[in-house]
Amino acid sequence: xxxxxxxxxxxxxxxxxxxxxxxxxxxxxxxxxxxxxxxxxxxxxxxxxxxxxxxxxxxxxxxxxxxxxxxxxxxxxxxxxxxxxxxxxxxxxxxxxxxxxxxxxxxxxxxxxxxxxxxxxxx
Amino acid sequence: xxxxxxxxxxxxxxxxxxxxxxxxxxxxxxxxxxxxxxxxxxxxxxxxxxxxxxxxxxxxxxxxxxxxxxxxxxxxxxxxxxxxxxxxxxxxxxxxxxxxxxxxxxxx
Numbered sequence: 001x002x003x004x005x006x007x008x009x010x011x012x013x014x015x016x017x018x019x020x021x022x023x024x025x026x027x028x029x030x031x032x033x034x035x036x037x038x039x040x041x042x043x044x045x046x047x048x049x050x051x052x053x054x055x056x057x058x059x060x061x062x063x064x065x066x067x068x069x070x071x072x073x074x075x076x077x078x079x080x081x082x083x084x085x086x087x088x089x090x091x092x093x094x095x096x097x098x099x100x101x102x103x104x105x106x107x108x109x110x111x112x113x114x115x116x117x118x119x120x121x122x123x
Numbered sequence: 124x125x126x127x128x129x130x131x132x133x134x135x136x137x138x139x140x141x142x143x144x145x146x147x148x149x150x151x152x153x154x155x156x157x158x159x160x161x162x163x164x165x166x167x168x169x170x171x172x173x174x175x176x177x178x179x180x181x182x183x184x185x186x187x188x189x190x191x192x193x194x195x196x197x198x199x200x201x202x203x204x205x206x207x208x209x210x211x212x213x214x215x216x217x218x219x220x221x222x223x224x225x226x227x228x229x230x231x
Binding site: 035037044045046047050059061062095100105106107108109110111112113114115116 | 124153154156158160164165166167168171172177209211212213215218219220221222223224225
């Protein structure tokens with residue numbers, strides 16, 4: 001059974017940093033690209049970032065580029081999101097999602113999702 | 124960037140058919156995926172590549188895609204189908220993944 005478990009969420013002040021983790025199990029982690037998708041309170045889904053199976057390609061949404069960094073550790077079956085210079089509009093539930101493919105470019109879907117980690121940015 | 128437009132809400136009686144549209148410029152030329160999200164839960168993939176169903180998704184869920192509109196159809200609607208539904212594509216121009224605005228399906 002595929003499982004994705006996010007951790008590291010919490011409350012942060014504007015301008016500060018947080019790091020999210022996603023522990024994966026139930027599949028061969030290094031066969032798949034991975035993504036972060038977020039959902040603000042009462043809002044829709046927004047793609048945040050994605051990383052290819054071997055980390056050679058990374059992509060970011062316009063609202064987080066330059067502030068967030070995605071990475072992965074295939075030996076530990078984990079996906080990370082380093083979030084710097086946080087803003088109020090970054091307040092959201094952050095989902096870890098497994099791609100249907102190994103790369104981040106192409107018409108792939110998000111096949112499996114974690115339950116999300118809540119990030120609140122407020123002073 | 125590429126914009127996907129969905130109706131905010133769709134209401135349907137049990138046993139009837141719900142159709143949820145997703146509008147985008149020439150969307151028929153790219154693959155569309157659909158997700159179901161119930162309150163307090165993570166999204167679930169219900170249709171991929173326009174019309175394919177993942178294992179475990181009922182045959183009542185189907186999809187089509189042509190021209191400027193993709194459509195998710197739910198036949199013989201049940202109370203448990205009440206949820207938010209999102210379409211999603213990959214925009215090759217921006218290299219971004221794009222979600223639709225979301226549609227809340229209410230079962231009367």
